[in-house]
Amino acid sequence: MLQRIRDRSQGWIAKIIVALIVITFAFFGVESIIGAFTGDSNDVATVNGEAIKRQDVETQVQRAIRSGQVPPEQEREARAQIIDQMISRKLLQQYARKGDLAFSDAQVDQMIVGLPEFQDQQGHFSRDLFVNRLASAGYTPASFRAQLKEDMVIQQLQQGLASGSFVLPSERERLNALQNQTRTFRYAMLSENDLETPVTVSDAEIEQYYANHQDAYKRPEQIKLKYVVLDQNDMAQDRQIDEATLQQAYAERRSAAPRQVSDIIVNYGDERSESEAQARIKEVQDKLAQGADFSALAQQYSDDSSKQNGGDLGVVTKGIFGDKFDQAVYSLDEGQVSQPVQFDNAYHLLKVTNIDVPSFDDMRADLIKQARLDAAKQAFQDKAQRLKDESFSADDLKSVANDLGLTLRQSDWLSQDSANDIFAEPGVMDAAFNDDVLNRDNVEQGYNSEVIELDDQRRMVLRVSDYRPATTLPLEQVRDQVRRALETEKLQQALTERADDIVASLRQGEDVALEWKKAQAVTRNEHPDVDQGIIDAAYRLPRPDKGSTYGHTGVEGREVVIALDRVGQKEDSDAASFIASMAERLQAQTAVRGLSESLRKNADIDRN
């Protein structure tokens, strides 16, 4: 085979192909050839011809999940959002690139060296820290630099737009004046008593209203259920637990509990060699054996800043300092000191000073509960299996309940959307309205449901015992309801009309007997005594030239007549500066967002 390729490659066709490959490599790099074969299926979208790669999206999604910004169950939504963000960033990046915005390698270097995340305790850039931090965030130095370059040009663009926005003095003054305006007004709530004739409702009107609002008086289809629940907690109730089991369980909890740890750290590398460090840690170990105090030795020998607290690192859970640390710490009991452990370019002597676990007596109830559950586990699983088998083969649920010694329960009428208690738990109503379980033509023909796993410790099987289809309730059954709704509607109508009349009279300068309440120099913002709806309405009234202006508004089903007497101004320098800075921020935000949206509108975006 190889020989044949070699033979053929002497031919001129082969030479041309090789030449083409060489040229392609030379000019476009390896990606162009690989890319030509892997094609579009790896691209999530193209933005003005530039691809967004699926792999890049996944990297970002995983990064977001790992950093805890996104709970795993929201991965799908997060992915859509991340793709959207990446499209926006791609657009900005293209715009920046076209405008000759750039961030050079030298600038990136300078920036990385200056980031506090990568500096050691003395404030110097640390290569190890740099590599470690990147690795834990899922970057390589090269990919991080590329990302940083991209980020920085986008940031330059956005910062420029933001730094170039301003608020003019007259704009600031006007906003301030409007926001700090005060209005003095009176208001009067109208009630039924203010009507000249009370609202009445006739039978004909009720029928009419009922006919016009059929939807409000519908009842959805409903079912009644027979059901059994198998509960591990019930089965666990009367299990006998002996003391030894409890002690054993406590010991297990204790050995897995977080520990408070002190650490004597002897570094090697720059200052001393590994063997010197080993000798030094041995020295500490010998002193400990002679009865020296651990924390005093930590202060004397440790290279870590924790030495000020006698080496105390605080309470530590598994997974923070790596496997070697965990292995050592979790094999120690309280007060014990480890053999020298070697990791992170240092030797460590570790001491567990406290195990963070409640006392046996405090945990007793909890332990008993758990032990009982454990004891009942096998029996529960066996019974759950029997429940599955028998409910599948049986034509009714009663015999299953009797066989398994479970109580057969009966529900009231239930509809799919308005179930409560156990019926509201996930999966229950879905199972009940499953076509095999609910036979709408003949309820008797329905089957037992499958076993519903309510949670780890509970299983349910149900069966439909009764069914009624959706219907519009007859007027006789809902007459009172209809009457109340109609009365409310008519009253509101009458009050609005009455308020119109009153406002017209007031504008004519006539006297109307109303129970006015006063609101003195109220600002737009909340007022303890006056409803916000009334304040808003008062602020929508025209300014009075002389006398007052009038209006009315509906607030929570009541009608309120308002008389605006005076418009004033409140001095508030805090508010003024707040308003100025908010206006400025919004200007900046608008400039930045406007660009993004503009680019998106004019872009050619294909989503795969």
Added chain:
Amino acid sequence: MAEELRTEEEQLDAIKRWWKGNGTSLLAGIAIAAAGVFGWKAWQNHQDTQREAASVRYEQLIQLVGQQDMSDQNRKQASTLIEEIDSEHGNTLYADLAHLVQARLAVEAGEQAQASQALQQLINNSKRPYVQGLARLNLARVQLEQGNGEQALDTLKQQLPETLAAQAANVRGDALVVLGRRDEARQAYQQALTLSEQSDQPIYGVQLKLDDLAPQEAS
């Protein structure tokens, strides 16, 4: 064997003859190609250096104007940087952004004429419609500040990005209020409100301005 040798000699002769005829032009071609490649590289290098210089200057500018309270000296330094970016990197987006910043610094110093000059320059020189539109919007506001309501309205009639339409309507409302055309102002604010709700991008104060213009007959 002898026959082959002859042909090889003949071939050699043929090559020599060809070389006499075409050798010079081939060498010249290679030389030109090499010069082209080196020239291109050098040009790219130059471009990169230019870009980096622009980037560094711009970065300094942003740092300076990002400070809470700028000293006079910082302001001076900022305007030197802006001039440098303008003269050295005139066609870049950096220059456009620097002019926006220049206008802001002028506004802060109370120099509305300077601000409007910077914006005007940006509008005339930039090739980027969005930034131009943003500058027009800012220019209209500065013109209004200077008391030129009609001028501001004219500026707003020119091309503006669609995504800033709500802001433009708001400024138009402001101009109309200054000109005493309250009914039109009310319409403009109403439009600003509708547009900003559509784009889910709130503009602070529009509702306040609209309420404050409530017509006498309203209730």
